[in-house]
Amino acid sequence: MYSFKNDYSEGAHPKVLAHLLDTNLVQQAGYGEDAYCAEATALIQQKIGNTDSEIHYVSGGTQANLLVLSALMKPFEAVICAESGHIAVHETGAIEATGHKVLTVSAEDGKLTPALIKPVIAYHSDEHMVLPRVVYISNTTEIGTIYSKKELQELYAYCQAQGLILYLDGARLGSALTAASNELTLADLSAFTDIFYIGGTKNGALLGEAIVINNKMLITHFRFSIKQRGALLAKGRLLGTQFSALFTNDLFFEIAQHANQQAMVLARGFQEKGFKFLTEPVSNQIFPIVPNTLLSRLQEDFDFHCWQKIDQEHTCIRLVTSWATTDQAVADFLQVVADHKG
Amino acid sequence: MYSFKNDYSEGAHPKVLAHLLDTNLVQQAGYGEDAYCAEATALIQQKIGNTDSEIHYVSGGTQANLLVLSALMKPFEAVICAESGHIAVHETGAIEATGHKVLTVSAEDGKLTPALIKPVIAYHSDEHMVLPRVVYISNTTEIGTIYSKKELQELYAYCQAQGLILYLDGARLGSALTAASNELTLADLSAFTDIFYIGGTKNGALLGEAIVINNKMLITHFRFSIKQRGALLAKGRLLGTQFSALFTNDLFFEIAQHANQQAMVLARGFQEKGFKFLTEPVSNQIFPIVPNTLLSRLQEDFDFHCWQKIDQEHTCIRLVTSWATTDQAVADFLQVVADHKG
Amino acid sequence: MYSFKNDYSEGAHPKVLAHLLDTNLVQQAGYGEDAYCAEATALIQQKIGNTDSEIHYVSGGTQANLLVLSALMKPFEAVICAESGHIAVHETGAIEATGHKVLTVSAEDGKLTPALIKPVIAYHSDEHMVLPRVVYISNTTEIGTIYSKKELQELYAYCQAQGLILYLDGARLGSALTAASNELTLADLSAFTDIFYIGGTKNGALLGEAIVINNKMLITHFRFSIKQRGALLAKGRLLGTQFSALFTNDLFFEIAQHANQQAMVLARGFQEKGFKFLTEPVSNQIFPIVPNTLLSRLQEDFDFHCWQKIDQEHTCIRLVTSWATTDQAVADFLQVVADHKG
Amino acid sequence: MYSFKNDYSEGAHPKVLAHLLDTNLVQQAGYGEDAYCAEATALIQQKIGNTDSEIHYVSGGTQANLLVLSALMKPFEAVICAESGHIAVHETGAIEATGHKVLTVSAEDGKLTPALIKPVIAYHSDEHMVLPRVVYISNTTEIGTIYSKKELQELYAYCQAQGLILYLDGARLGSALTAASNELTLADLSAFTDIFYIGGTKNGALLGEAIVINNKMLITHFRFSIKQRGALLAKGRLLGTQFSALFTNDLFFEIAQHANQQAMVLARGFQEKGFKFLTEPVSNQIFPIVPNTLLSRLQEDFDFHCWQKIDQEHTCIRLVTSWATTDQAVADFLQVVADHKG
Structure with missing residues (x-):
């Protein structure tokens, strides 16, 4: 049947596997300090047009989300997302398990807008309520829709004006960026979000998501967080070789x-x-x-x-x-x- | 140079890779509900001689440790380990990050004994201190030593008498069980610990540890924990195929x-x-x-x-x-x- | 003006203060092990008609809620409450800060019913979502309404049938139990909830809530939790004398x-x-x-x-x-x- | 007998009770926004000689410690203290429960020095270990000793040079500052620590500790933290009146x-x-x-x-x-x- x-019923794309196999016997440093992670990072930074961004590779989407969000927020801060947001429903309370409330707003097409967020900000007015700090969006959304360039620009401008951090979950970012109606590039994501991740698991890899930190003021010591949450692979090369393959010749x-x-x-x-x-x-x-x-x-x-x-x-x-x-x-x-x- | x-400078053993490649295009269910995880579990259960044990596959050792320990303890409970224990020093406070204190005892050879644990239990006498609940050991230890059968038996007997849970970190369990002086089998581990994990990352896999729950009363709903901590791989087959290969013909x-x-x-x-x-x-x-x-x-x-x-x-x-x-x-x-x- | x-603009009721003053110079054990806490507990147990219930005194309502809820749930478990529930909005994410998701349902009169809870239970069907475990209600509710005896009985019967724990926030329980239309007694609360608390702060005390654990199987070692969360007062007599006064002659x-x-x-x-x-x-x-x-x-x-x-x-x-x-x-x-x- | x-066997000093009683019927705002907290703050600021410091009142020492330390650290950061430190042993893992490791060093007289801290800093060299961030000391210490002015100055100078935060637990600060051999004033504490608290519970109050934040860059939104941890008393006046009395005429x-x-x-x-x-x-x-x-x-x-x-x-x-x-x-x-x- x-x-x-x-989009994760099969293993990896043959070219992704090939790079993994070709390099299997080369000795490398552990914990993501190998040559292939460096290779992948250089390729992605070039594509983004920002050699100053910081890139980290982790195993999966829930892991990426909980790592990023818990690193961005103080204990009393909260993240806003659509009711359909993956973090709100389908991550077994992973964000709450790191101590943070997820505030949801109803969004018919799964996309957030300044108009949807404003009432949340207005409502949370004092220390008896959590302090909204991050806006979480996904592209494609959980119901297959995509953000237009204007939508993302306006959302980011609003966030910046409000002191909110914009984080984009790119589990299916490949699909979003190659949709017929898409207007966004990886470089745009770098310009119009603070942090995003590029999904590998659902786009040809065995596993792996590349977290891109554009705004490095917001997160420091991220490798400490990755290690602490059990997300630092000893053979980090497994992630490096795959992302290197994925970003070679636009695979x-x-x-x-x-x-x-x-x-x-x-x-x-x-x-x-x-x-x-x-x-x-x-x-x-x-x-x-x-x-x-x-x-x-x-x-x-x-x-x-x-x-x-x-x-x-x-x-x-x-x-x-x-x-x-x-x-x-x-x-x-x-x-x-x-x-x-x- | x-x-x-x-023991994680290279990729995976060729036979481990072979099984991964052979099955790459077969469609499978996600999240560890694939045929290869089932295959691996049957093989391991047979080796352990306990078809009733529960087995879960996760990416790495720190992840296994934090998942198991946080699932075993109530918020005020603590884990006892040797000062050289991996969880005490080299996991960036991963256990504390789940809310639990790690109590250490000095152990010259890296091994715990009832005599070393007794003073800790005696000292923690009331609600102004944490309640010791789990004993964490590793085999091989962080300094290369191994437990004799008698040592493990006595330790487990002590733990059971005290209402303590015995958990064994098997990041290098393969090395322990094949040491010239070793007396233990996987079946012994099933008999003399409550929970242990079999390390793949440091023994020929790309990544992966198999958590074996012998005493199922102690942990329920473990898949919820795995998902919540970002440890449930969408392509769980990546772990299943490798452990299936590792436990075929005693590889x-x-x-x-x-x-x-x-x-x-x-x-x-x-x-x-x-x-x-x-x-x-x-x-x-x-x-x-x-x-x-x-x-x-x-x-x-x-x-x-x-x-x-x-x-x-x-x-x-x-x-x-x-x-x-x-x-x-x-x-x-x-x-x-x-x-x-x- | x-x-x-x-209901906390003034200090304490004169009779509450009187007992505090009368006993000020008597030496007592610390941390709630004084004679006045024992006195208060005996009085409350008698009123409840359950000398087997366990009673603990803490400073405030948010503290009581986070102590009880974090003690009742495993990390992946969640609490259900009305959208107007105090824990959902006005406790600065206190429950999430202990790692748990708060699931809300819309309830026009602020009261939960089996019919409102059923869809939540039905929806949370697998390990990708949290596991609902506790039902949180308040009496009076946050909008001044009260539960009838039949409503509470039916809700508790439903919870028991579903393996859900029923917890009642009684910050304004005094007001609820003395409302003209009230049908409930403290003894009923003992019979139809698993745990509840009796609010002192909003009913004549300087501070203090009495947590009543009817179903002692559900929480063990609660004093460890109280100490760990910073809620164990050195001079616990401050809470004991006040509750003793409150439950003397039905004050x-x-x-x-x-x-x-x-x-x-x-x-x-x-x-x-x-x-x-x-x-x-x-x-x-x-x-x-x-x-x-x-x-x-x-x-x-x-x-x-x-x-x-x-x-x-x-x-x-x-x-x-x-x-x-x-x-x-x-x-x-x-x-x-x-x-x-x- | x-x-x-x-030092908490009796209730409060008569003058402390008197101020509580005198003001009992005056209507006041809740949650520490009353006139008596303001009064107490003015008196303490004057004594400290720093009208710019931020002062918050909470119920007890463990509560103060967990509030301050969890507000100061990122998840992967740790606090250093003496083995005899209250947070290390006698707070039921309260700090770990907020996610942070407590690193201990042996100190015969219960006091920390740069020489004792240096090896800890040197050892924690990469992301596989926690990052030391706060130095916790107590004055008097848990074994009754006190810091000289030179000791505190040198410790603070070291912390500042190392980017470490110095936090002083003053549960028995009154006793320290009035010891015959004492050289320190409250103003010195303001100059030579980043944050400290003034203990009321063990020095004549019914309950209460005054947290003094000298270095306001280090903690923002502290009232959010206080509320979230269940430490914001509705009748905050109870703390305000007592500290106002304690700092009137040097009581x-x-x-x-x-x-x-x-x-x-x-x-x-x-x-x-x-x-x-x-x-x-x-x-x-x-x-x-x-x-x-x-x-x-x-x-x-x-x-x-x-x-x-x-x-x-x-x-x-x-x-x-x-x-x-x-x-x-x-x-x-x-x-x-x-x-x-x-």
Whole structure:
């Protein structure tokens, strides 16, 4: 049974594995002080256009989020995010476990705006409440949408004016930056956020996220934090070789584009049948709303998430594509959709 | 310059990599619910002789330690370890960061005994002090020594009588279990500890430690803890395939034995020159005490840790071997030792 | 300017002070092991009808809440409360600072019901989300309402069936238990909650809350927690003498009744003018909705909270009475209301 | 049986109670924003000679310590103290519970010096270990000794040169500042520490410690921390009135001097019999070493701590005096000592 359940069902992209294998026997320093981490950092800094940024490699998204957020905040400070934000729901209270409250605001498309944040700031007026300090956004969002350049610029300008730190979770940043409607570059992220991370796990790596600290005033001694939270790999080369491969010849973008294209082919199949979507399909996660009769038929041959019940007869499903999604699997899936008599 | 600095200078053992590569394109469930983790667990449970034990795979030793210890203790409870214990010194306060005090006792050979623990228990008599709850030991210890079967049995009997939990850090468990003087088996560890972990990172894997919970009453919902601390890998298969390879045809033990043998060859070289050791060389870490003149000569061609100054003219150095330590490197090193005129 | 802003504007009730003074020179053991704490505990246990309950005295409500909740939960567990719950908003993230997520549900009257909790339990289905463990309620609620006996019984039955712990914040429990419509006794609270606290600070004491642990299986070694969080007073007699005084000859209830009666007199003044309330006035906090013209006039002579804007011309205000609220102050306030031409 | 067990066996000094009673019915703002806290702050600032210092009132010493230390440090930072330091042993891991390691050094007289701290700083050299950030001292120390002006000056100069924060626990600061051999003033503490607290609980108050922040760059938003840790009293006046009384007409010093004088009378009684002390008696805690035969006789009529066994026939005891220690009790005690035939 073919799975469209997520973008981490398979291992790593062959070119990522190749670099890992090629260097396997070379002796290197431990804990991320190896030549490959340095190599990857140079490649990413060049892409960002900021050789002064600080880059750290960690294993996964929840780890990146809890490391960054706990390093940014004093005990009584809090982070603001959308209700759909990964840190708010799907990280088992990882941020609270570091002692910080997560303040949520309802955001239909999963994106934060100054208008949504303002009432939170206004409400938290004294020492009987937490002090909002960081704004957490994700791109793509948890429901597949992306930020426009204007949206990100305005959000960052607002944050700077308010003394708020803007942090962007880039678990699926590859997909965001290669979406057809995308206007942002890695250099823009460096300019319009304080800190962000570039997701490897969901874009062709075995594991790994690259945390990019643009505003180095905000975090010092980050390697102490990484070690303390159990996130400093002895064989840091495992992360370095992969990110080095991903940022050689733009493999990172090529992989993400493949995933997006497969998602767009899937989306068109639904559109041709007149099906609607929960959010406009633009990235490697799409959310078509299908009749339950079709849902049952698809479940016979494919694995995917039922996202939410829409009404008695319709369900929103989530399909996710990746570097490994084959044309055949997409074609097989669409055949079932096309054959549906609704 | 060849390095004897640690056992994580190279990548993974070829057979470990092979299993990773062979399975790379097979779709699998995420978060450790893949077929390879299940495969590895079955193999380890068989080796332990306890199909009822619970096994979880995480990235590294500090992560394993903080996950286990924070899951075992209530906020006011504390863990006892040797002053040389890894959690006491070299984990950047990871245990304290989860809210718990680490109580240390001086132990010359790095090993805990009931006699060493008793005064700590006696001293902590009321609610103005923390409540000792867990005893942390490591095998091999941080200074290369190993526990005899009798020592472990007596320690566990004491812990059980006192209501203390015994947890064993097995970052270098492979080396311990294949030392010439070793009397313990994995099955013994299952019988004489409550929880232990089997180290992969320092024994042929790219990363990974297998936490074995023998006494399941002590920890529930451990996957919640793993997720919350950012330790649940989306592509958990990365850990499963490696441990599956390590426990197929006893590769884990074969690798460790190789490392030990290379260490013993090195040790003999020093013994033949009449040099002493900080602790008796039995595992893949040896601590010869060398004249500073030899030290300087060795540093020209080799990389290793200077462990501690012994006197004005002598230094204790640490040499570590691994699956990847070559005969040539050992021979070259010993040649320098043999050539030394002291 | 007379203040109806809260129930802690004055010091302590004269009888509470008297017991403190009378015993001032008697030598006593420290840390709550004095004769007065024992005296208070015996009096409270008798009132509860449970000599087996465990009682601890601490300084304030936020302290009581964070002590109890952090003692009840494992790191990945969470507490459910109403959106208006004190722990959710007005404790500066005290619960999150102990590592736990606070899950909120919208509850118009500030009270939780099984129907409101069920969806939260259903939603939190796996280890990617926190595990709900405690239900937090307050009586009176933060908006002055009280639980009926049936409501509390049903809620507790639901919690027990679901393996949830029920904890009641009784910062204003005196007011709740002496409200005209109240059906609950302290003995009922012992029967229908697992843990609750009896508020002294807002009912005639200088400071102090008595935490009552009915279900002793749920918390052990609580004095360790109290000491660790900085809540164990050296001169614990300060809390003991006050609670002893409060539970001698039912002073606790007498004080609360006085506060309620003054509040009801105030409420009638608004009702006579046809003004509405945010919630039905039953306890020592009332929330009349007044025209802004009257609001301005009242602010000239009295201090109180503006709770929320209702519309362009009306505001909900909060008035709080206490053991110290004088007839004269009430009469003066009502005169201004009566004189208002609306 | 008269107790010399501690300095918190009785309630408050009559003048402290008087101010509490006199103001009991005056309406005041809550949470430390009352007129009496302001009054106390003005008096203390004047005494310190620094009207720019920030002063906060909290309930007890452990609370003060955990509040200050957790506010001063980032998660990976640690505090250095003497092995006898209160935070190291007798606060149930309160500092670790806020996530920070306590690094201890052996100090025979309970006092830290640059020479004792230097090796700790040197040892903690990289991100695998915690980063020392704060130096914690107490005056008087836990074993009754006091810092000379030169000692404190040199320690502070060292801390400043090293980027370390110096924090002084003044639970028994009154006794220190009124010892016969004392050279320090409150103004000196303001000049030679970054933060310190003035202990009220052990010097005539019912409860309360005044935290003095000299270096305001180091802590911001401290009221948020106080609230979050459950330490912000609703009736903050309880702390304000007491400190106002203590710093009116130097009552604070007068009380402490009385305690010291009683202790010196006791000390002379032992000296006259030729008994030795664990540490030189200078403050309100003295540590005579007595024959076990005398110990048994004293225990018949008096309560006090047995501090430590010295040899088979001698024990060190701790005697503590306070504002309330009577001449009669001292005379009675000394009579037993004088009568001893050793």
